[in-house]
Amino acid sequence: MTLLFHRYFREILLALIVTGLVLAVGARAPVFLSIESLNGVLTDTAILAMMALAQMVVILTRGIDLSVAANLALSGMVVALLSEQAPDLPIFATILVATAVGGLLGFANGALVAFVGIPPIVVTLGTLAIYRGLVFVVSGGRWISSDKMAPAFLAFPHKTLLGLSTLVWIAALVAVAMALFLGRTRVGRGLYAVGGNPVAARYCGIDLGLQELLVFTLSGAVSGLCGYLWVARFGIAYTEIALGYELSVIAACVIGGVSIGGGIGTVTGTLLGALFLGVVVNALPVINVSPFWQMAISGAVILAAVVINARAEKRGGKLILPEARRAAAGGLS
């Protein structure tokens, strides 16, 4: 029991903070605690949560994907145009196309990282600009509004099952799949191994290049899926949708305890990180705080989270040899 508590200390702490926050907002404005309101928070957070999970997988391997928001916008625009041209396309096919387009864009990132050997931050900085610009190119700078999209295309994210929206169900599905992948498969465990020590992982026979291809394709595919969901949910597609969203996604990861140095991060933590940001965004209007506060608050929270996580990481190591312990305590001054 205590062992479990120690292992999941960060997640438990974060869960308590999120719960505390929800209750505190509820004390000021009871309407926030209503089922519809909380349901709305979940629906609002679903896309951020999926994007954060995908980003976590990249960060686990010491990479970073800055192109996710641009990828979301491009994939979303492609399916919006598709819906305009072919309104009868089944939803299943739309989702498949969005995911495939996103996955392809992610694969391009992965190929540049794995085969050419350009650092991930440089590659995705470049493709961020390219993908965002391509949204303008494929759409000719037009706005595709809801009246040009098929009704079924628009209705899908808003459908509910057992009281929860499709968005929440898809996010839950992605989260479970991710948890199983990271926790129960050889490839998933390999991601943690590479993040922890790439050289050692290489000597264990893990193909680093293949892994980079995999994580970037995965990140792209999830961004593509979210592209469709975003466009359908808000009923509009244009060049600037989700502009700068990559920073919110990374912020959710950081708050959720994912270490930018690689090898550390859990599905639960990342979900809670996304939920935290979602609660803050939704709570501000309810307690009559100007939405302009949102950015400053999330900045302060990110800083608090990294300081706390850095301390937790220092404590949590399993250094057996006294020499190693001394070396870790010394560090750089």
Place this chain on the structure above:
Amino acid sequence: MTELARYRVLDRAPRQWRDRLLRWETILLMVLAAVIVFNTVQSPYFLDVYNLSDTTQNFSEKAIVALGMALLIMVRDIDLSVAAIVALTSLAIGFAAKAGGSPPSLFATGLLVGIVCGAFNGFLVTVFGLPSIVVTIGTLSLYRGIAQVVLGDQAMTAYPSSYTEMAQNFITEQPPLYFAFAMFILLACVFAVVLHFTAWGRVLYAIGNNPVAARFSGIRVNRVRFILFVLTGALSGLAGALLTARIGSTRPNIALGWELEIVTMVVLGGISIAGGAGTIPGVVISVFVLGLTTFGLTLLNVPGIVINVILGVLLIAAIAVPIVIGRAVRAPGPL
């Protein structure tokens, strides 16, 4: 070097023509030449001294910040909060102008705010030992968030003309030079001398190549990193003061997204994102490549967002092609 020496240690590896040809700065210069030739052929308005002078206004402020960013990336750090610092600086200058500050005091306000913001970044990174990318994503939100809270959906536009004219008018007619561009050239010279001809400059390379070894050889690594964060903050403050004067207004979304453009300038300039390699001349050439490409394409009526696509391709291609060629001829690439 006497005859008695059993072996000689060279200051640098012997240079061959191939090394010179594959130097990052040489490649960039060739790209720059291509850009100039292409644009001159495409448009008669390109090689006009007043047009070129006007176009420097579009990149000088970013280029000034890029100099500080180059040194930070050199020591394996990064500052993504620079554009947010510009926004916060602009806000502070707005208040100072409201209080009736003179142009020099407005610039001083900008520098001061930049220094404080940079120091806060440096403090978090060096004292708590946090990764700079995460810290500056946090302070990016914090600084711009503060500007948003204070400004809301308002704008500050009451700036004295003596201040705005400093950035909007030429400081010399022959050649026609703007203040921001002159400042950039001056600072670039200072940075180049410090980085390439002083012991302190060598220290940055040492840290970038191996921070632990640098620490063990007596370099106060964290103090240097802290100074670089303060320096980059100060340059962002200066850029904020110049930008505010140029556009004569402060809005919450001022300089939005600049951080990525500035990092692009630095990385294309050949500063290795892994630290410890690159030169200031490289960054300066890269500033001109990006600035003149943008200007030339604008003359051809290419939309701004499409120019971004081309710059993105340029960034990736400029880094990928030498790596691929380098792999083929077994010569070192830029990264």
